[in-house]
Amino acid sequence: MANIAFIGLGNMGGPMAINLIKAGHHVCVYDLSAQAVIDVVENGAGTASSAQEAVTNAEVIVSMLPAGKHVTSLYTGENGLVNHIKEGALVIDSSTIDVASVKAVGEALAQAGIEFIDAPVSGGVGGAKAGTLSFMVGGSKAAFEKAQPILASMGKNLFHAGDLGAGQVAKVCNNMLLSVLMVGTSEALQLGIANGLDPKVLSEIMSKSSGSNWTLDVYNPCPEVMEGVPSSNNYDGGFMVDLMAKDLGLAMDTAVSSQSSTPMGALARSLYAMHSGAGNGSKDFSSIFNLFNK
């Protein structure tokens, strides 16, 4: 069992830290929000008066923050953790951020003898609580193997995507594709409905045919087709439109910087920005279905 520091106890980070505790690790946490800290401490975490203090004795540091600038600032900004983490420690950043930030932080940590992997997750708040997240990991094979027992306490599927930054690239590719599946499935279902088909029947047909995809099969965007999914719960819960829009922004950054052509991903980004702009930012991302309503 490891000495772990956990920085960033939001909707995702909180339950992830608790799962580490449940697995028997010794976990010291830190967050700017006192309430977020209390919730995890009640589950057995230790705490510290600063991020710097929290990492002092840690063998493993896990961070879960909103964007690249927060990660950069935490590790390499003024009084950055790079000067407080023990040599030989392993840093696991599970934030979904841009690759450039990952690489810059990784280089700075490497110079201080600290290992770094990017390990963004998929699976949402539900997966974080249940400990069934997927981790897409970028970094050396050795670091990936060292991280595995830690990650296995928080998730189910552990993927080694490639070198440092590859975890972020894999996540960006997956979520860009996910958005295309969701929009394409929504269009197809609405086209069927507009031409007299029952969306339940059409969903069943396409699910058993070449139209089969994750959004159609297990996260159907049409209300009343499937139980227990956001579309049958007024599009509450799930994966927010604004989070999908953020991930699609990262996908566009990645496409622009690599001069990649991604017409469908780019269209999805604009449709999600449009949908958010119309006031749907906090609904589940399957609510894009309504954009094609008549």
Place this chain on the structure above:
Amino acid sequence: MANIAFIGLGNMGGPMAINLIKAGHHVCVYDLSAQAVIDVVENGAGTASSAQEAVTNAEVIVSMLPAGKHVTSLYTGENGLVNHIKEGALVIDSSTIDVASVKAVGEALAQAGIEFIDAPVSGGVGGAKAGTLSFMVGGSKAAFEKAQPILASMGKNLFHAGDLGAGQVAKVCNNMLLSVLMVGTSEALQLGIANGLDPKVLSEIMSKSSGSNWTLDVYNPCPEVMEGVPSSNNYDGGFMVDLMAKDLGLAMDTAVSSQSSTPMGALARSLYAMHSGAGNGSKDFSSIFNLFNK
């Protein structure tokens, strides 16, 4: 066992007729191409000197033709089959055509006391030969049930999509969605490759995540990721770009006539038209992957 007339013995129709014979039906065939007829006769079919003669004693008529105008002409044109088919017979049209033609032909046949269902297929030439096609059927429940034993000789999955024309709508929706899956998957894989990922690793990650879809999982468009698919065979065989373009044309007709918004389907149609225009019309539709190459 039924007396069946089969009109239209192309790449799909030929093997479908042979499977009916193998199942023990008495099949009389007709095609404008003498060679196409000979191939099926060698497998046990009877033949006739005209489509009119072929249907004279048939209880069931199956047709498999290229486009709506051919179906319309065959049944309701000059010397149309509507005047030659026995009252009470069942007509199964498996062509992929526009809904308006289906409804017009269906009405004309109904007035002559002949039942009609539209039953387009998916599964390609391979599925036609193996008898594993999927049928998406539009028509009355009674007619669908009557057709089931016939269809079961040629296919595996039989779906009752709804009233007359619903089979075509279901097929159009499925294939529009399929094209979006293929383009989206191609973009995502190329984005990963351009950013240093191994397409095999990325495919595995996304297949086990929310990016999972038919084209990624069983028909991967990136060469050398999967064996036995067109992408690993120089994009030969499979489902031709020009056939996908034709189906997307039907999808756009359906969208325009129902005033439906289908931005991704429409984009896919333009990309496939572009790809065909550049000389790739007879390659497999997964070759759209190359449009995003650098």
Place this chain on the structure above:
Amino acid sequence: MANIAFIGLGNMGGPMAINLIKAGHHVCVYDLSAQAVIDVVENGAGTASSAQEAVTNAEVIVSMLPAGKHVTSLYTGENGLVNHIKEGALVIDSSTIDVASVKAVGEALAQAGIEFIDAPVSGGVGGAKAGTLSFMVGGSKAAFEKAQPILASMGKNLFHAGDLGAGQVAKVCNNMLLSVLMVGTSEALQLGIANGLDPKVLSEIMSKSSGSNWTLDVYNPCPEVMEGVPSSNNYDGGFMVDLMAKDLGLAMDTAVSSQSSTPMGALARSLYAMHSGAGNGSKDFSSIFNLFNK
């Protein structure tokens, strides 16, 4: 001065007929709506109890109808005008319809010795009233020249686009391009606004730069930038969203049948269908600007 029959007295046809009368022609009109007929008769038209009667003595027949099926039915349907129009007469159809219908009607009329041109218009109700329409004409050079004095009574710019059907193609191309200009201009202005620019200043800069286009320069979609345009009048008046959607439907038909790739035109059609589906069908087409609002 000619003996003219005018069939179809809607928002466009009515004022066009009145301009023919003002120019001194002898005009006999017909419409299914008695009220529409009365309005034109009050301006000096003669009338008839049927379209058949109206064309009996006409040297020139002008028609202005909603869609291809109406034009086909009028001229070549049951009791079609083809059997009532004098040999040697000239038929000018100013409806915006599909090319296939134009060619079919043209052939039937040609066999009866009647000349036919397609002459769709742009310029809207305002242009129809002011006699400043643009006519895009398809047909023989001789027929175009014969039609010129008639058209000149109703419009200002007379274009000979090419052979029969070319008028419709030109109109479809122009209006597809127009929709792209409108959407592109709306996006660009909203992007500027979201980044702190004054839309008046940005419009002036782009109008004097390479972004210059008809929608930006004379029909600005952003409220309060320009006086006397629909955007400064709550998007009332002008060219309705549903009419643009209809024209884009014709553009897609034309693109599909010629296997043309038109990704931006196709995207515009879906955005206009979406905008109409959200309840904006009777607003001016510049209201698409609001789709990009935040």
Place this chain on the structure above:
Amino acid sequence: MANIAFIGLGNMGGPMAINLIKAGHHVCVYDLSAQAVIDVVENGAGTASSAQEAVTNAEVIVSMLPAGKHVTSLYTGENGLVNHIKEGALVIDSSTIDVASVKAVGEALAQAGIEFIDAPVSGGVGGAKAGTLSFMVGGSKAAFEKAQPILASMGKNLFHAGDLGAGQVAKVCNNMLLSVLMVGTSEALQLGIANGLDPKVLSEIMSKSSGSNWTLDVYNPCPEVMEGVPSSNNYDGGFMVDLMAKDLGLAMDTAVSSQSSTPMGALARSLYAMHSGAGNGSKDFSSIFNLFNK
């Protein structure tokens, strides 16, 4: 007449510096390329052994560099010009770069008592040589007025777009719109050609109708329609595909960071990336016309 330092003597910067000399200013230049320096020195410029030396006595500094990182590095990097420019001097950066870099540099210069405006240009190499560039300027009104006589030596149209960064935003909006005009015009012309129209005739019709726009009217992408434009010169010269792709990358950055929906601009970026990826990066941007060829 002013003492001016000019940094960055590429295809654009070289002729701009020469025009300043012709107008009578005292110009000291610097570039990493010795040859680029020689060309301008031959036209009367002084030179210096470093950028730092070049700016020592300058009242006005003009820079023309490839990207934000170069501008940031020049002014605020190691040994940055911020420590070498005289207090009270005016810096005019004419590079086309991201707004964030503009603001960061502007702030650093302001703290040192140096005025800064962003003044990206349009008009290309031809406009740079002829002194007919358009300048889109962001910064205080006072700084804009102070810069006017300098800018007027290099350009014709001087626009004050707004506060610092607004010049870049205006340029990004204009060029995004320009790309949409070019793609939309190309699609419309190809659709006409595929349906039998003469592109010259169709261009004339649309130019006099509501399809009128800069690319159609003065920079027609179809070969042989217009003389003296790149499309009639094998798409040589003009504004390179890769430069348009770069500007569209900036547009996407701007759209993502402001959560703006720009479906057409995003589609244009992907089409230009695709076109470049197929080997057309150094052709004129009107060559996108060929993407829609059949």
